[in-house]
Amino acid sequence: MYFKNNSLFIFLVLLVLLINFSPEDVFAIKRNNKHRYRRHGTHCIGDKIGTITEEPKDIEIPEEIQVPDSAKFKFLLYAIGTAEYTCAKLDGVKYWNTTNYDTFLVNDIPIGFGPECFVVRHYFSYPPYKGGKAIYESIVPGDTSFVWEGPDASVPSPDGPENLAWIRIKPYATKGEGALNDFTWALRIATVGGSPPPNSTCGTDYEEGDTVHIRYTSQNWYYN
Numbered sequence: 001m002y003f004k005n006n007s008l009f010i011f012l013v014l015l016v017l018l019i020n021f022s023p024e025d026v027f028a029i030k031r032n033n034k035h036r037y038r039r040h041g042t043h044c045i046g047d048k049i050g051t052i053t054e055e056p057k058d059i060e061i062p063e064e065i066q067v068p069d070s071a072k073f074k075f076l077l078y079a080i081g082t083a084e085y086t087c088a089k090l091d092g093v094k095y096w097n098t099t100n101y102d103t104f105l106v107n108d109i110p111i112g113f114g115p116e117c118f119v120v121r122h123y124f125s126y127p128p129y130k131g132g133k134a135i136y137e138s139i140v141p142g143d144t145s146f147v148w149e150g151p152d153a154s155v156p157s158p159d160g161p162e163n164l165a166w167i168r169i170k171p172y173a174t175k176g177e178g179a180l181n182d183f184t185w186a187l188r189i190a191t192v193g194g195s196p197p198p199n200s201t202c203g204t205d206y207e208e209g210d211t212v213h214i215r216y217t218s219q220n221w222y223y224n
């Protein structure tokens with residue numbers, strides 16, 4: 001045997017492979033990894049909220065959640081995150097209560113949800129503020145908009161019960177200044193996933209107070 005052990009052999013093979021990369025190849029690899037956006041830790045933060053400003057025509061909005069004709073489409077964002085449910089008891093009946101979201105929104109998903117740049121964060125407000133149970137918060141440097149909002153109308157997802165309900169959202173209060181300050185309506189639609197386990201599992205497989213986090217994606221359309 002020429003090689004005393006396998007690792008020396010593997011090392012030499014890798015060395016030969018590396019030497020075969022020209023400096024141009026190495027530069028190309030580096031250039032492809034370079035991002036147009038700032039990175040904060042492992043998160044990539046976009047530099048503007050709302051780059052798709054034309055209302056898509058390929059999704060039919062159910063009547064129950066349509067916005068008034070006078071509402072003007074502002075932009076859409078794509079959301080990816082988890083819905084949190086807590087096994088709770090109300091009037092003696094156990095069920096999965098929605099207790100939070102841990103969601104990030106991006107401007108676009110050119111190749112499906114991947115390492116895109118987050119522009120907005122979405123989570124529950126504890127306690128609610130002026131009627132708004134949830135928050136949209138800009139995480140774009142220079143945009144300080146922050147909105148307390150909540151669902152105003154809801155319809156089951158036309159794509160099946162495993163997907164979060166499609167909802168119309170109203171803002172209740174805002175602070176800061178930026179892209180989220182002046183929307184009057186929003187829609188959460190085209191949901192994929194996010195529904196809780198069956199209510200019958202709360203109190204059997206799960207105890208009161210247990211939480212689950214269910215992954216989902218959606219489109220969020222904003223109007224003013």
Ligand SMILES: *[C@@H]1O[C@H](CO)[C@@H](O)[C@H](O)[C@H]1NC(C)=O
Binds near residue numbers: 093094199
């Ligand atoms: C679970 O129970 C809650 C509260 O009663 C109810 O609103 C919800 O529709 C139930 N979920 C299912 C899937 O039936």
Ligand SMILES: *[C@@H]1O[C@H](CO)[C@@H](O)[C@H](O)[C@H]1NC(C)=O
Binds near residue numbers: 088089098099100124
């Ligand atoms: C359900 O969760 C909300 C918070 O979203 C909370 O205010 C409420 O008390 C919870 N209901 C029960 C029955 O635990």
